[in-house]
Amino acid sequence: MRIPVLEISEVRKAFGSEVVLEDISITVPEHTATVLIGASGSGKSTLLRCINLLELVDDGTIKLDGQEITSVAANPDEIRRKLGMVFQSFNLFPHMKVLDNIILAPMRVHGISRDEASEKAIELLKRFGLSEKADQYPDRLSGGQQQRVAIIRSLAVQPRLLLLDEVTSALDPVLVNEVLSTVRDLKDHGMTMVLATHEMGFAKQVADEVCFLEKGRILEWGSPEQMLENPTNPRTKDFLQRVHEAGRL
Amino acid sequence: MSNEARREDGSTPNPAPYSFGGEWSPSAVEIERRIARKKQVRRKALIAAISSILVLGTLATIVITSPGWKVLSATFFHWSYGFQVLPKILLGFFESNLILTLIASVSVAFFGLVIALIRTSRSAALTPFRILATIYVDLFRGIPMLLVIFLVGFGIPALQLKGVTNNVFILGIIAVIITYSAYVAEVIRSGILTVHPSQRAAARSLGLSNFQTLRHVVLPQAIRRVTPPLLNDLVALIKDTGLVSILGVTDAIRAAQIEASRTFNYTPYVMAAIIFLCVTIPLTRFTDRTLRKSIERQNAQGQA
Ligand SMILES: Nc1ncnc2c1ncn2[C@@H]1O[C@H](COP(=O)(O)OP(=O)(O)O)[C@@H](O)[C@H]1O
């Protein structure tokens, strides 16, 4: 069997006395997408930040391509080069044009020349229909366009694994779809990803596995069909019911 | 306003990509509104002019008709004498105040940045430097600069150390740099702290190192935000270079003082003041404009 891209085992994370993640184990094989669902505050962002080493776990291990990244000897800068992360609030660099946002990491982290990095960045912008925005500052773009630029920025370093944290939650409903179809496109091209989302319809389309988090624990997991249509755990049912009522399914 | 003006002369540079039936021309309502608006503008200008003439005129009359005005204007505004001593004062200004400003502002920018970086860093190795930097900033923001100038200018030569300069000009510059670096460090530090942590997180998650994040993401945003207060500090620095005259440096103020004490006429001081104003007023205007622009930019970002 091939080594999975990501292997999380028995991870625990606490902020002070508040336990935010408890006994989390998830395996993400190559070219698959794992979707984290759960109420606000259930620990989805914290889990993604732990994978990215923006937070340190308190127990358990995380392996990337078989290499333990939670080991003390691991170099966080080196590991983050293999990961892409997209945030709910886009977090584009406001003082840089779109193109400069995208080529910053390829140039500074991966030592690619400006010309080569720009060429690749423009290719990506074209692929996602944003090529005419290359010379604009992020604040001139709509939220949906900003988020797509943020996705392109994380793709430009050719990550092994893409982490997406509620990438549509800050967007107007009419802008959600353009971002979701971008993510779907990536999935179709074989990108391995872990994503937190409240868009259940979208989860059903891209997920290979869905994990339901509550109060930092995985209460139930399985295929999207089973999880979203026939959940066995009453809390999962309850949660889906509430999301449904909020009008997002 | 500019849009209206363009439409009136009928040469819109960018014609609308679509049209709802022919050329647009202002309706009767709009024309009436414009006439009314023009009237309002004219009335406001008139009111502003009348009130300015009244207030400023009254003030001028009070000053000029006061009993001591003749004597005062002879001792402070003796222009022919003023122009006669102007070259000496200008020489002092260029040789001392300006050079001092140039050297000090570059050094202050450097040391201020270094201290701000030390104070905002979290590296364990830098802990002792962080403590020292904090003490330094607290100390020199709390002592009047005049005292620092005295302490450095008279204290260091009194130590009679070998190889240490007795040159008052250099000692004066050092005192100015010591004081202003403490202020500027705090301004830059506050700029660094206002950059949102999510910007750091985004940079780090792209694989940028701590230093690269600082260099390419945090500092550019921080410096942009604190440019207006830094320009304010530059104006203050230019004026404060005059303080080194107490060490005996022949700057514009000292040159004026020498002249004034010779003739008991104070016009040289006024000339020195005018020279300072010639530099500081344009700079203050520029600072205002930078501030306004930076606020506009931040508002635009808030809306996005
Ligand atoms: N830096 C932090 N310090 C303290 N508590 C935190 C921190 N980050 C997150 N938390 C807490 O952890 C819990 C989970 O948060 P989060 O992972 O953001 O949930 P989700 O993304 O599912 O909404 C919340 O109760 C939150 O208050």
Ligand SMILES: [Mg+2]
């Ligand atoms: Mg979250």
